[in-house]
Amino acid sequence: MMLRLAGFLRPFGRRAALAVALGVATIASNVGLLALAAFLIAAAALKPELAALSVPIYLVRLFGVSRGFARYAERLVSHDVTFRLLSGLRTWFYSRLEPLVPAGLQGHRSGDLLDRLVKDVDELQNVYLRVFSPMLVAAATTLGTVALLWTFSPTLALAALAFLLAAGVGVPVLANALSSRLGREEVRLRGELEAVIVDGVQGVQDILAFGAEDEQGRRLAAVNGALSRVQRRMAFVGGLQGALGELLSNLAVLVLLVLAIPLVTSGAVRGVYLAFLALVILGAFEAINPLGEAFWLLGRSREAAERIFEVADEEPRVVDPAPPSPMPEDTSLEFRGVSFRYAQGEPQVLHDLSFELPPGGRVAIVGPSGAGKSTVAHLALRLWDPEAGEVRFGGQDVRELAQEDLRSRISLISQDTHLFNGTFRRNLLLAAPEATDEEIWQALAVARLDGLVRRLPDGLDSWVGEQGLRLSGGERQRLAVARALIRDAPVLVLDEPTANLDTVTEAEFLEALREAMEGRSVLMITHRLVGMERMDEILVLDSGRIVERGTHAELLRSGGLYGRMYALQSTMLSTGGGIR
Structure with missing residues:
Protein backbone atom coordinates (compact mmCIF):
# COMPACT_ATOMS: atom_id res chain seq x y z
CA MET A 1 0.00 0.00 0.00
CA MET A 2 2.75 2.46 0.96
CA LEU A 3 4.78 1.52 -2.13
CA ARG A 4 1.73 2.16 -4.30
CA LEU A 5 1.24 5.57 -2.71
CA ALA A 6 4.92 6.33 -3.18
CA GLY A 7 4.47 5.60 -6.88
CA PHE A 8 2.31 8.71 -7.21
CA LEU A 9 5.36 10.75 -6.18
CA ARG A 10 7.32 9.72 -9.27
CA PRO A 11 6.31 12.71 -11.45
CA PHE A 12 7.42 15.04 -8.63
CA GLY A 13 10.65 13.19 -7.78
CA ARG A 14 12.96 16.18 -8.14
CA ARG A 15 10.76 18.48 -6.08
CA ALA A 16 10.36 15.80 -3.41
CA ALA A 17 14.15 15.26 -3.25
CA LEU A 18 14.65 19.02 -2.94
CA ALA A 19 12.14 19.14 -0.06
CA VAL A 20 14.04 16.36 1.76
CA ALA A 21 17.38 18.12 1.18
CA LEU A 22 15.97 21.37 2.54
CA GLY A 23 14.59 19.49 5.54
CA VAL A 24 18.03 18.05 6.29
CA ALA A 25 19.57 21.51 5.85
CA THR A 26 17.06 22.95 8.33
CA ILE A 27 17.92 20.37 10.98
CA ALA A 28 21.66 20.72 10.34
CA SER A 29 21.40 24.50 10.72
CA ASN A 30 19.46 24.14 13.95
CA VAL A 31 21.90 21.62 15.40
CA GLY A 32 24.85 23.74 14.31
CA LEU A 33 23.34 26.90 15.78
CA LEU A 34 22.57 25.32 19.15
CA ALA A 35 25.83 23.39 19.48
CA LEU A 36 28.16 26.14 18.28
CA ALA A 37 26.41 28.77 20.39
CA ALA A 38 27.01 26.56 23.43
CA PHE A 39 30.65 26.07 22.37
CA LEU A 40 31.14 29.84 21.96
CA ILE A 41 29.77 30.60 25.41
CA ALA A 42 31.95 27.93 27.00
CA ALA A 43 35.02 28.95 25.02
CA ALA A 44 34.52 32.67 25.71
CA ALA A 45 34.58 31.97 29.43
CA LEU A 46 38.24 30.96 29.00
CA LYS A 47 39.01 34.44 27.49
CA PRO A 48 40.87 33.29 24.37
CA GLU A 49 42.03 35.55 21.57
CA LEU A 50 39.07 36.84 19.56
CA ALA A 51 40.63 35.52 16.36
CA ALA A 52 40.38 31.99 17.75
CA LEU A 53 36.59 32.36 17.93
CA SER A 54 36.08 34.04 14.57
CA VAL A 55 35.17 30.86 12.66
CA PRO A 56 32.55 29.67 15.22
CA ILE A 57 31.12 33.21 15.34
CA TYR A 58 30.66 33.32 11.56
CA LEU A 59 29.21 29.81 11.57
CA VAL A 60 26.67 30.76 14.24
CA ARG A 61 25.60 33.72 12.09
CA LEU A 62 25.44 31.52 9.01
CA PHE A 63 23.36 28.83 10.73
CA GLY A 64 21.06 31.46 12.24
CA VAL A 65 20.25 32.83 8.79
CA SER A 66 20.24 29.51 6.93
CA ARG A 67 17.90 27.86 9.44
CA GLY A 68 15.09 30.35 8.73
CA PHE A 69 15.70 30.32 4.98
CA ALA A 70 15.88 26.52 4.77
CA ARG A 71 12.75 26.07 6.92
CA TYR A 72 10.74 28.50 4.77
CA ALA A 73 11.98 26.96 1.53
CA GLU A 74 11.33 23.42 2.80
CA ARG A 75 7.74 24.25 3.77
CA LEU A 76 7.18 26.00 0.46
CA VAL A 77 8.52 23.12 -1.65
CA SER A 78 7.03 20.27 0.41
CA HIS A 79 3.55 21.82 0.46
CA ASP A 80 3.77 22.60 -3.24
CA VAL A 81 4.61 18.94 -3.92
CA THR A 82 1.81 17.78 -1.62
CA PHE A 83 -0.85 20.00 -3.15
CA ARG A 84 0.18 19.02 -6.68
CA LEU A 85 0.11 15.40 -5.62
CA LEU A 86 -3.33 15.61 -3.99
CA SER A 87 -4.70 17.44 -7.02
CA GLY A 88 -3.41 14.67 -9.26
CA LEU A 89 -4.74 11.98 -6.94
CA ARG A 90 -8.19 13.55 -6.84
CA THR A 91 -8.29 13.86 -10.64
CA TRP A 92 -7.08 10.26 -11.00
CA PHE A 93 -9.70 8.99 -8.56
CA TYR A 94 -12.50 10.85 -10.35
CA SER A 95 -11.29 9.47 -13.68
CA ARG A 96 -11.58 5.98 -12.16
CA LEU A 97 -15.10 6.72 -10.90
CA GLU A 98 -16.52 7.80 -14.26
CA PRO A 99 -16.24 4.41 -16.02
CA LEU A 100 -17.96 2.75 -13.04
CA VAL A 101 -21.17 4.74 -13.51
CA PRO A 102 -23.78 3.45 -12.98
CA ALA A 103 -23.13 -0.30 -12.68
CA GLY A 104 -20.06 -0.22 -10.44
CA LEU A 105 -21.39 2.32 -7.96
CA GLN A 106 -24.71 0.72 -7.06
CA GLY A 107 -23.44 -0.42 -3.67
CA HIS A 108 -22.02 2.98 -2.69
CA ARG A 109 -23.79 5.94 -1.12
CA SER A 110 -23.20 9.36 -2.67
CA GLY A 111 -22.13 10.90 0.66
CA ASP A 112 -19.55 8.16 1.20
CA LEU A 113 -18.18 8.60 -2.33
CA LEU A 114 -17.90 12.34 -1.70
CA ASP A 115 -15.99 11.65 1.51
CA ARG A 116 -13.57 9.36 -0.34
CA LEU A 117 -13.04 11.90 -3.10
CA VAL A 118 -12.45 14.86 -0.78
CA LYS A 119 -11.50 13.93 2.76
CA ASP A 120 -9.82 10.57 2.16
CA VAL A 121 -7.63 12.11 -0.54
CA ASP A 122 -6.83 15.04 1.79
CA GLU A 123 -5.94 12.52 4.48
CA LEU A 124 -3.12 11.23 2.29
CA GLN A 125 -1.23 14.50 2.76
CA ASN A 126 -0.15 12.98 6.09
CA VAL A 127 1.60 10.19 4.19
CA TYR A 128 3.67 12.57 2.11
CA LEU A 129 4.13 15.51 4.49
CA ARG A 130 4.44 13.62 7.78
CA VAL A 131 5.71 10.14 6.84
CA PHE A 132 7.84 9.87 3.72
CA SER A 133 9.72 13.17 3.98
CA PRO A 134 10.18 13.18 7.80
CA MET A 135 11.46 9.59 7.74
CA LEU A 136 14.14 10.43 5.18
CA VAL A 137 15.12 13.60 7.06
CA ALA A 138 15.25 11.68 10.35
CA ALA A 139 17.40 8.94 8.82
CA ALA A 140 19.89 11.48 7.42
CA THR A 141 19.94 13.37 10.74
CA THR A 142 20.55 10.20 12.73
CA LEU A 143 23.48 9.19 10.54
CA GLY A 144 24.98 12.67 10.73
CA THR A 145 24.58 12.90 14.50
CA VAL A 146 26.09 9.47 15.13
CA ALA A 147 29.00 10.25 12.79
CA LEU A 148 29.70 13.57 14.55
CA LEU A 149 29.57 12.07 18.05
CA TRP A 150 31.73 9.12 16.94
CA THR A 151 34.62 11.56 16.41
CA PHE A 152 34.45 12.33 20.13
CA SER A 153 33.65 8.86 21.48
CA PRO A 154 32.04 5.65 20.14
CA THR A 155 30.27 5.34 23.50
CA LEU A 156 28.56 8.70 23.05
CA ALA A 157 27.63 7.82 19.45
CA LEU A 158 26.09 4.47 20.39
CA ALA A 159 24.17 5.99 23.32
CA ALA A 160 22.79 8.70 21.02
CA LEU A 161 21.85 6.08 18.44
CA ALA A 162 19.94 4.09 21.06
CA PHE A 163 17.88 7.10 22.14
CA LEU A 164 17.26 8.25 18.56
CA LEU A 165 16.06 4.78 17.59
CA ALA A 166 13.87 4.54 20.68
CA ALA A 167 12.23 7.88 19.88
CA GLY A 168 12.20 7.43 16.10
CA VAL A 169 11.14 3.78 15.95
CA GLY A 170 10.00 2.59 19.36
CA VAL A 171 7.58 5.42 20.14
CA PRO A 172 6.09 5.45 16.61
CA VAL A 173 5.60 1.67 16.65
CA LEU A 174 3.84 1.95 20.01
CA ALA A 175 1.70 4.85 18.77
CA ASN A 176 0.85 2.93 15.59
CA ALA A 177 -0.14 -0.16 17.57
CA LEU A 178 -2.44 1.92 19.78
CA SER A 179 -3.95 4.04 17.00
CA SER A 180 -4.09 1.74 13.95
CA ARG A 181 -7.54 0.31 14.69
CA LEU A 182 -8.75 3.68 15.93
CA GLY A 183 -7.56 5.35 12.72
CA ARG A 184 -9.46 2.91 10.54
CA GLU A 185 -12.55 3.31 12.67
CA GLU A 186 -12.29 7.12 12.50
CA VAL A 187 -12.15 7.11 8.70
CA ARG A 188 -15.08 4.67 8.48
CA LEU A 189 -17.23 6.73 10.86
CA ARG A 190 -16.32 9.94 9.08
CA GLY A 191 -17.54 8.45 5.79
CA GLU A 192 -20.75 7.28 7.47
CA LEU A 193 -21.28 10.73 8.99
CA GLU A 194 -20.81 12.35 5.57
CA ALA A 195 -23.35 9.97 4.06
CA VAL A 196 -25.91 10.71 6.80
CA ILE A 197 -25.43 14.47 6.37
CA VAL A 198 -25.77 14.33 2.58
CA ASP A 199 -28.87 12.11 2.84
CA GLY A 200 -30.36 14.55 5.34
CA VAL A 201 -29.66 17.62 3.24
CA GLN A 202 -30.94 16.05 0.02
CA GLY A 203 -34.08 14.76 1.72
CA VAL A 204 -34.71 17.66 4.09
CA GLN A 205 -38.09 18.51 2.54
CA ASP A 206 -39.40 14.98 3.07
CA ILE A 207 -37.93 14.88 6.58
CA LEU A 208 -39.81 18.07 7.47
CA ALA A 209 -42.98 16.95 5.70
CA PHE A 210 -43.14 13.69 7.68
CA GLY A 211 -42.00 15.21 10.99
CA ALA A 212 -38.90 13.00 11.09
CA GLU A 213 -36.52 15.73 12.30
CA ASP A 214 -36.01 14.09 15.70
CA GLU A 215 -35.22 10.69 14.17
CA GLN A 216 -32.76 12.24 11.73
CA GLY A 217 -31.21 14.20 14.60
CA ARG A 218 -30.80 11.05 16.71
CA ARG A 219 -29.25 9.22 13.77
CA LEU A 220 -26.79 12.06 13.19
CA ALA A 221 -26.00 12.36 16.90
CA ALA A 222 -25.32 8.61 17.21
CA VAL A 223 -22.76 8.60 14.40
CA ASN A 224 -21.24 11.88 15.57
CA GLY A 225 -20.98 10.58 19.14
CA ALA A 226 -19.18 7.43 18.02
CA LEU A 227 -16.79 9.53 15.93
CA SER A 228 -16.11 11.86 18.87
CA ARG A 229 -15.27 8.93 21.16
CA VAL A 230 -12.78 7.57 18.63
CA GLN A 231 -11.23 11.02 18.16
CA ARG A 232 -10.81 11.45 21.94
CA ARG A 233 -8.92 8.15 22.08
CA MET A 234 -6.79 9.24 19.15
CA ALA A 235 -6.02 12.49 20.95
CA PHE A 236 -4.91 10.50 24.03
CA VAL A 237 -2.53 8.42 21.89
CA GLY A 238 -1.22 11.63 20.31
CA GLY A 239 -0.58 13.17 23.71
CA LEU A 240 1.13 10.00 24.92
CA GLN A 241 3.52 9.83 21.98
CA GLY A 242 4.34 13.53 22.38
CA ALA A 243 5.11 13.09 26.05
CA LEU A 244 7.29 10.02 25.41
CA GLY A 245 9.21 11.90 22.74
CA GLU A 246 9.94 14.80 25.09
CA LEU A 247 10.91 12.39 27.86
CA LEU A 248 13.39 10.53 25.65
CA SER A 249 14.96 13.74 24.31
CA ASN A 250 15.61 15.02 27.83
CA LEU A 251 16.87 11.64 29.00
CA ALA A 252 19.23 11.55 26.01
CA VAL A 253 20.75 14.92 27.04
CA LEU A 254 21.12 13.73 30.61
CA VAL A 255 22.73 10.39 29.67
CA LEU A 256 25.15 12.01 27.22
CA LEU A 257 26.20 14.50 29.90
CA VAL A 258 26.74 11.66 32.38
CA LEU A 259 28.82 9.72 29.82
CA ALA A 260 30.75 12.80 28.67
CA ILE A 261 31.78 14.10 32.10
CA PRO A 262 34.29 11.25 32.75
CA LEU A 263 35.72 11.84 29.27
CA VAL A 264 36.23 15.52 30.14
CA THR A 265 37.81 14.78 33.51
CA SER A 266 40.18 12.24 31.91
CA GLY A 267 41.17 14.75 29.23
CA ALA A 268 39.80 12.63 26.35
CA VAL A 269 37.39 15.46 25.50
CA ARG A 270 38.00 19.17 26.12
CA GLY A 271 35.63 20.75 28.62
CA VAL A 272 34.39 23.43 26.21
CA TYR A 273 32.72 20.65 24.20
CA LEU A 274 30.52 19.40 27.06
CA ALA A 275 27.54 21.69 26.33
CA PHE A 276 28.24 21.26 22.61
CA LEU A 277 27.67 17.50 22.86
CA ALA A 278 24.49 17.85 24.90
CA LEU A 279 22.93 20.31 22.46
CA VAL A 280 23.89 18.23 19.40
CA ILE A 281 21.67 15.39 20.59
CA LEU A 282 18.94 17.82 21.69
CA GLY A 283 18.90 19.47 18.25
CA ALA A 284 18.81 16.11 16.50
CA PHE A 285 15.50 15.30 18.21
CA GLU A 286 13.85 18.05 16.15
CA ALA A 287 13.99 15.60 13.22
CA ILE A 288 13.02 12.56 15.32
CA ASN A 289 10.00 13.80 17.28
CA PRO A 290 7.71 14.27 14.21
CA LEU A 291 7.97 10.53 13.51
CA GLY A 292 5.72 9.78 16.47
CA GLU A 293 2.94 11.86 14.95
CA ALA A 294 3.67 10.35 11.54
CA PHE A 295 3.06 6.79 12.69
CA TRP A 296 0.17 7.89 14.86
CA LEU A 297 -1.55 9.20 11.71
CA LEU A 298 -0.45 6.27 9.58
CA GLY A 299 -3.38 4.01 10.51
CA ARG A 300 -5.86 6.67 9.48
CA SER A 301 -3.99 7.40 6.26
CA ARG A 302 -3.70 3.70 5.41
CA GLU A 303 -7.45 3.25 5.86
CA ALA A 304 -8.11 6.31 3.66
CA ALA A 305 -5.85 4.84 0.97
CA GLU A 306 -7.60 1.47 1.18
CA ARG A 307 -11.00 3.16 0.81
CA ILE A 308 -9.78 5.04 -2.26
CA PHE A 309 -8.21 2.00 -3.90
CA GLU A 310 -11.23 -0.16 -3.01
CA VAL A 311 -13.35 1.90 -5.41
CA ALA A 312 -10.62 2.80 -7.90
CA ASP A 313 -9.64 -0.86 -8.39
CA GLU A 314 -13.15 -1.99 -9.29
CA GLU A 315 -13.33 -3.18 -12.88
CA PRO A 316 -15.82 -1.26 -15.04
CA ARG A 317 -18.60 -3.46 -16.34
CA VAL A 318 -18.67 -1.51 -19.58
CA VAL A 319 -15.31 -1.10 -21.32
CA ASP A 320 -14.22 0.19 -24.72
CA PRO A 321 -12.80 -2.29 -27.22
CA ALA A 322 -9.16 -2.00 -28.24
CA PRO A 323 -9.19 -0.55 -30.78
CA PRO A 324 -12.78 0.68 -31.20
CA SER A 325 -14.43 0.51 -34.60
CA PRO A 326 -15.14 3.77 -36.45
CA MET A 327 -18.64 5.17 -36.05
CA PRO A 328 -20.92 4.17 -38.93
CA GLU A 329 -22.72 6.80 -41.00
CA ASP A 330 -25.99 4.92 -40.56
CA THR A 331 -27.90 6.04 -37.44
CA SER A 332 -30.32 3.14 -37.06
CA LEU A 333 -30.70 1.66 -33.56
CA GLU A 334 -31.59 -2.01 -33.23
CA PHE A 335 -32.15 -4.45 -30.35
CA ARG A 336 -31.68 -8.10 -31.32
CA GLY A 337 -32.88 -10.70 -28.83
CA VAL A 338 -31.70 -8.62 -25.85
CA SER A 339 -32.02 -10.08 -22.36
CA PHE A 340 -30.69 -8.32 -19.29
CA ARG A 341 -30.47 -8.48 -15.50
CA TYR A 342 -28.81 -5.89 -13.26
CA ALA A 343 -26.96 -8.35 -11.01
CA GLN A 344 -26.19 -12.04 -10.89
CA GLY A 345 -28.95 -13.94 -9.13
CA GLU A 346 -31.56 -11.23 -9.71
CA PRO A 347 -34.54 -11.85 -12.04
CA GLN A 348 -34.24 -10.77 -15.65
CA VAL A 349 -35.50 -7.28 -16.44
CA LEU A 350 -35.72 -7.80 -20.20
CA HIS A 351 -36.47 -11.03 -22.08
CA ASP A 352 -35.55 -11.49 -25.75
CA LEU A 353 -36.34 -7.89 -26.72
CA SER A 354 -36.13 -7.11 -30.45
CA PHE A 355 -37.06 -3.95 -32.36
CA GLU A 356 -35.53 -1.49 -34.81
CA LEU A 357 -35.50 2.32 -34.85
CA PRO A 358 -34.62 3.34 -38.43
CA PRO A 359 -33.11 6.76 -39.26
CA GLY A 360 -35.83 9.37 -38.83
CA GLY A 361 -38.20 6.80 -37.34
CA ARG A 362 -40.30 7.06 -34.20
CA VAL A 363 -40.75 4.15 -31.82
CA ALA A 364 -42.53 4.26 -28.48
CA ILE A 365 -42.02 1.79 -25.64
CA VAL A 366 -44.89 1.84 -23.16
CA GLY A 367 -46.06 -0.26 -20.27
CA PRO A 368 -46.71 -0.24 -16.54
CA SER A 369 -44.06 0.80 -14.01
CA GLY A 370 -41.40 -1.86 -13.52
CA ALA A 371 -41.86 -3.29 -16.99
CA GLY A 372 -38.20 -2.60 -17.91
CA LYS A 373 -38.75 0.49 -20.08
CA SER A 374 -35.93 2.67 -18.64
CA THR A 375 -33.52 -0.25 -18.94
CA VAL A 376 -33.91 0.03 -22.71
CA ALA A 377 -32.58 3.63 -22.53
CA HIS A 378 -29.63 2.50 -20.39
CA LEU A 379 -28.72 -0.20 -22.89
CA ALA A 380 -29.10 2.15 -25.87
CA LEU A 381 -26.58 4.53 -24.30
CA ARG A 382 -24.40 1.59 -23.28
CA LEU A 383 -24.48 2.40 -19.60
CA TRP A 384 -24.87 -1.38 -19.29
CA ASP A 385 -24.20 -4.27 -21.65
CA PRO A 386 -26.88 -6.91 -22.37
CA GLU A 387 -26.62 -10.36 -20.84
CA ALA A 388 -27.67 -11.91 -24.13
CA GLY A 389 -28.35 -10.57 -27.59
CA GLU A 390 -27.02 -7.41 -29.21
CA VAL A 391 -27.69 -3.69 -29.26
CA ARG A 392 -26.62 -2.42 -32.69
CA PHE A 393 -26.04 1.14 -33.90
CA GLY A 394 -25.70 1.61 -37.64
CA GLY A 395 -25.65 -2.16 -38.01
CA GLN A 396 -22.68 -2.53 -35.66
CA ASP A 397 -22.64 -4.03 -32.16
CA VAL A 398 -22.28 -1.12 -29.72
CA ARG A 399 -19.68 -3.16 -27.81
CA GLU A 400 -17.37 -2.62 -30.78
CA LEU A 401 -17.74 1.18 -30.59
CA ALA A 402 -16.14 3.69 -28.21
CA GLN A 403 -18.64 4.77 -25.56
CA GLU A 404 -17.88 8.45 -26.14
CA ASP A 405 -18.47 8.11 -29.89
CA LEU A 406 -21.77 6.30 -29.37
CA ARG A 407 -23.09 8.82 -26.84
CA SER A 408 -22.15 11.71 -29.12
CA ARG A 409 -24.80 10.40 -31.54
CA ILE A 410 -27.56 9.98 -28.94
CA SER A 411 -29.22 12.68 -26.82
CA LEU A 412 -31.14 11.66 -23.71
CA ALA A 489 -27.40 14.22 -32.10
CA PRO A 490 -29.33 12.26 -34.77
CA VAL A 491 -31.02 9.97 -32.21
CA LEU A 492 -33.21 11.33 -29.40
CA VAL A 493 -34.08 9.05 -26.46
CA LEU A 494 -36.92 10.28 -24.26
CA ASP A 495 -37.14 8.39 -20.96
CA GLU A 496 -40.37 9.36 -19.15
CA PRO A 497 -39.79 13.07 -19.94
CA THR A 498 -43.28 14.11 -18.76
CA ALA A 499 -43.57 11.79 -15.74
CA ASN A 500 -43.48 14.57 -13.14
CA LEU A 501 -45.48 17.20 -15.03
CA ASP A 502 -49.13 18.17 -14.70
CA THR A 503 -51.41 17.93 -17.73
CA VAL A 504 -51.14 21.59 -18.79
CA THR A 505 -47.35 21.72 -18.39
CA GLU A 506 -47.09 18.38 -20.17
CA ALA A 507 -48.95 19.78 -23.18
CA GLU A 508 -46.65 22.82 -23.30
CA PHE A 509 -43.58 20.61 -22.99
CA LEU A 510 -44.72 18.22 -25.75
CA GLU A 511 -45.37 21.19 -28.02
CA ALA A 512 -41.77 22.34 -27.47
CA LEU A 513 -40.56 18.79 -27.94
CA ARG A 514 -42.41 18.29 -31.22
CA GLU A 515 -40.16 20.73 -33.09
CA ALA A 516 -37.06 19.24 -31.45
CA MET A 517 -38.02 15.81 -32.81
CA GLU A 518 -38.07 16.97 -36.43
CA GLY A 519 -35.39 15.27 -38.51
CA ARG A 520 -34.29 12.98 -35.68
CA SER A 521 -34.87 9.34 -34.83
CA VAL A 522 -36.97 9.24 -31.65
CA LEU A 523 -37.20 6.49 -29.05
CA MET A 524 -40.01 7.48 -26.66
CA ILE A 525 -40.12 5.55 -23.37
CA THR A 526 -43.20 6.42 -21.34
CA HIS A 527 -46.26 5.22 -19.48
CA ARG A 528 -48.17 8.39 -20.44
CA LEU A 529 -49.98 7.55 -23.69
CA VAL A 530 -49.89 11.08 -25.11
CA GLY A 531 -49.03 11.71 -28.77
CA MET A 532 -48.86 8.00 -29.52
CA GLU A 533 -50.73 8.47 -32.81
CA ARG A 534 -47.56 10.12 -34.21
CA MET A 535 -45.41 7.05 -33.51
CA ASP A 536 -44.46 4.66 -36.32
CA GLU A 537 -44.51 1.69 -33.94
CA ILE A 538 -45.49 1.16 -30.31
CA LEU A 539 -44.04 -1.67 -28.21
CA VAL A 540 -45.99 -2.66 -25.10
CA LEU A 541 -43.73 -4.10 -22.41
CA ASP A 542 -44.96 -6.13 -19.46
CA SER A 543 -42.52 -7.85 -17.08
CA GLY A 544 -39.69 -7.27 -19.53
CA ARG A 545 -41.42 -8.91 -22.51
CA ILE A 546 -43.06 -7.42 -25.57
CA VAL A 547 -46.69 -8.44 -25.23
CA GLU A 548 -48.07 -6.22 -28.01
CA ARG A 549 -46.70 -4.16 -30.88
CA GLY A 550 -48.21 -2.06 -33.63
CA THR A 551 -49.47 1.43 -34.34
CA HIS A 552 -51.76 3.37 -32.03
CA ALA A 553 -54.83 2.51 -34.08
CA GLU A 554 -53.92 -1.16 -34.40
CA LEU A 555 -53.33 -1.54 -30.65
CA LEU A 556 -56.63 0.14 -29.78
CA ARG A 557 -58.48 -2.22 -32.10
CA SER A 558 -56.79 -5.28 -30.56
CA GLY A 559 -58.26 -4.49 -27.14
CA GLY A 560 -55.24 -5.75 -25.21
CA LEU A 561 -53.10 -4.19 -22.45
CA TYR A 562 -52.48 -1.02 -24.47
CA GLY A 563 -56.20 -0.49 -24.98
CA ARG A 564 -56.89 -0.95 -21.28
CA MET A 565 -54.09 1.48 -20.32
CA TYR A 566 -55.35 4.06 -22.82
CA ALA A 567 -58.94 3.75 -21.62
CA LEU A 568 -57.90 4.10 -17.98
CA GLN A 569 -55.81 7.17 -18.73
CA SER A 570 -58.61 8.77 -20.74
CA THR A 571 -61.08 8.15 -17.91
CA MET A 572 -58.77 9.70 -15.31
CA LEU A 573 -58.14 12.76 -17.48
CA SER A 574 -61.85 13.26 -18.24
CA THR A 575 -62.70 13.15 -14.53
CA GLY A 576 -59.99 15.68 -13.65
CA GLY A 577 -57.55 13.14 -12.23
CA GLY A 578 -53.95 12.62 -13.21
CA ILE A 579 -51.52 9.87 -13.86
CA ARG A 580 -49.27 11.12 -11.12
Missing part, protein backbone atom coordinates in the same frame (compact mmCIF):
# COMPACT_ATOMS: atom_id res chain seq x y z
CA ILE A 413 -33.97 13.54 -22.03
CA SER A 414 -35.16 11.83 -18.86
CA GLN A 415 -37.54 12.56 -16.02
CA ASP A 416 -34.62 13.22 -13.67
CA THR A 417 -32.27 15.22 -15.92
CA HIS A 418 -29.62 16.70 -13.67
CA LEU A 419 -29.17 20.47 -13.76
CA PHE A 420 -25.98 21.79 -12.23
CA ASN A 421 -25.95 24.61 -9.70
CA GLY A 422 -24.71 27.09 -12.28
CA THR A 423 -25.97 29.37 -15.03
CA PHE A 424 -28.18 28.58 -18.01
CA ARG A 425 -25.09 28.98 -20.17
CA ARG A 426 -23.04 26.45 -18.19
CA ASN A 427 -25.82 23.88 -18.17
CA LEU A 428 -26.30 24.19 -21.93
CA LEU A 429 -22.61 24.18 -22.82
CA LEU A 430 -22.29 20.84 -21.02
CA ALA A 431 -23.68 19.24 -24.18
CA ALA A 432 -21.61 21.30 -26.64
CA PRO A 433 -18.74 23.30 -25.09
CA GLU A 434 -18.01 25.10 -28.39
CA ALA A 435 -21.58 26.29 -28.97
CA THR A 436 -22.02 30.02 -29.71
CA ASP A 437 -24.56 32.33 -28.06
CA GLU A 438 -26.53 32.33 -31.30
CA GLU A 439 -26.81 28.53 -31.19
CA ILE A 440 -27.79 28.64 -27.53
CA TRP A 441 -30.58 31.16 -28.15
CA GLN A 442 -31.80 29.14 -31.12
CA ALA A 443 -32.06 26.00 -28.96
CA LEU A 444 -33.85 27.93 -26.22
CA ALA A 445 -36.31 29.30 -28.75
CA VAL A 446 -37.17 25.81 -30.02
CA ALA A 447 -37.58 24.66 -26.39
CA ARG A 448 -39.92 27.63 -25.71
CA LEU A 449 -37.59 28.90 -23.00
CA ASP A 450 -35.98 31.94 -24.63
CA GLY A 451 -38.68 34.33 -23.35
CA LEU A 452 -38.05 33.38 -19.72
CA VAL A 453 -34.26 33.70 -20.04
CA ARG A 454 -34.49 37.10 -21.79
CA ARG A 455 -36.64 38.44 -18.95
CA LEU A 456 -34.05 37.53 -16.33
CA PRO A 457 -31.61 40.33 -15.32
CA ASP A 458 -28.50 38.32 -16.20
CA GLY A 459 -29.91 36.46 -19.18
CA LEU A 460 -27.86 33.37 -19.99
CA ASP A 461 -25.69 34.05 -16.94
CA SER A 462 -28.65 33.72 -14.55
CA TRP A 463 -28.36 30.88 -12.05
CA VAL A 464 -30.77 27.96 -12.18
CA GLY A 465 -30.16 26.88 -8.56
CA GLU A 466 -29.12 23.52 -7.20
CA GLN A 467 -30.69 20.81 -9.37
CA GLY A 468 -32.60 23.62 -11.14
CA LEU A 469 -34.77 24.39 -8.11
CA ARG A 470 -35.25 28.01 -9.25
CA LEU A 471 -37.19 26.67 -12.23
CA SER A 472 -40.54 24.95 -12.43
CA GLY A 473 -40.78 21.32 -13.47
CA GLY A 474 -41.77 22.25 -17.02
CA GLU A 475 -38.97 24.80 -17.31
CA ARG A 476 -36.42 22.24 -16.14
CA GLN A 477 -37.61 19.76 -18.77
CA ARG A 478 -37.58 22.41 -21.52
CA LEU A 479 -34.00 23.28 -20.51
CA ALA A 480 -33.18 19.59 -20.94
CA VAL A 481 -34.71 19.77 -24.44
CA ALA A 482 -32.54 22.80 -25.27
CA ARG A 483 -29.46 20.93 -24.06
CA ALA A 484 -30.34 17.96 -26.27
CA LEU A 485 -30.83 20.27 -29.25
CA ILE A 486 -27.43 21.92 -28.82
CA ARG A 487 -25.83 18.48 -28.92
CA ASP A 488 -27.47 18.02 -32.33
